[in-house]
Amino acid sequence: MNVRDCIKDLRRVRAGELLPHPLNWRTHPERQRVAMAAALGELGYADALVARELPDGSLQLIDGHLRAELTPDAVVPVLVVDLDEAEAQKLLATHDPLAALAGVDRGALASLLENVDTQSDELQSLFDVLAEQANPTGVDVPANLPDLDIPETYQVVVDCADEAEQQQVYQAMREEGRKCRVLTL
Template sequence: MKYRDRVKELRRVRAGDLKPHPKNWRTHSRFQRDVLKGVLADVGIADALLVRELADGTLQIVDGHLRASTTPSDEVPVLVLDLNDEEAEKVLLTHDPLASLAGIDEAMLADLLNTTQPASEPIGELFAKLRRELDAENQKLAPPPEVEIPVSYQIVIEVSDEQQQEQMYERFRGEGLRCRVLTL
């Protein structure tokens, strides 16, 4: 199947000139903002914002609101998409959640965490969070500890009603046997 290419062009524009989408539902914590600033300081801009051109010629953000608000005076790369209102809303609704559906190659993640040095405290905190999540996932997958169950010999006797159950229980207890009442 051939898919439509909705990317019209790559432009570089001042982030502060971009219009946020009025239905942007994503919020950003201080921690996420700090991590983004750390990545920008350490690596720089490594991704384009997704925008669409409105009828008046302004560019509306579909994805990249945090990057735009973090770097309002900087020129940033944007991919101008050919989307109508409904399509822009679908991308707004699915872009980040789709990425969050990716699985984790735990060995690869552990290797990256062991070989990559964070350049700032927020990035170090992100790495520590990833390590904790990886450790928690590994704890869930760890086999339960071996439990040794001592040998015991038991008899289950089926009786007709609760009264007979009580009578048999008292009788066997009276004979010095360890008994438990079981109702199924």
């Protein structure tokens, strides 16, 4: 596969001079803003923002809007890309969603989080959420468990208006000879 390198330059630019893309569709809830500010405070910039150069020489952001907004007076690393407006929109539409498609190796995440230390309550809260994703049940499962052979089953879940209707459906199914059980979620 022949892949085009569209990176023209790496520049250091005051974040407040970068123009937000008018079609930026990402929103940043307070929880994310607080965690990003904490990460920038502890680590600084470890990744470049992405922008394209407009005809007047100004730089229009494609990626990094939140970081630029949180640190408007900081001089930040910016990858300047050679993209026209249509290509910039395509990158804006795909950059974050492609990253979000990545899976989670729960064991690797758990090992990583065991070794990460922070003084920030905001980052610790983020790590706690990640740890929950690594072990959503809260049960420690040994790595050497044998594979289980779970036979296929076919089930139906029926939503009922209340407990009385649930009991009526249950009784009707039992009278038909169905094997069933009552669940309340």
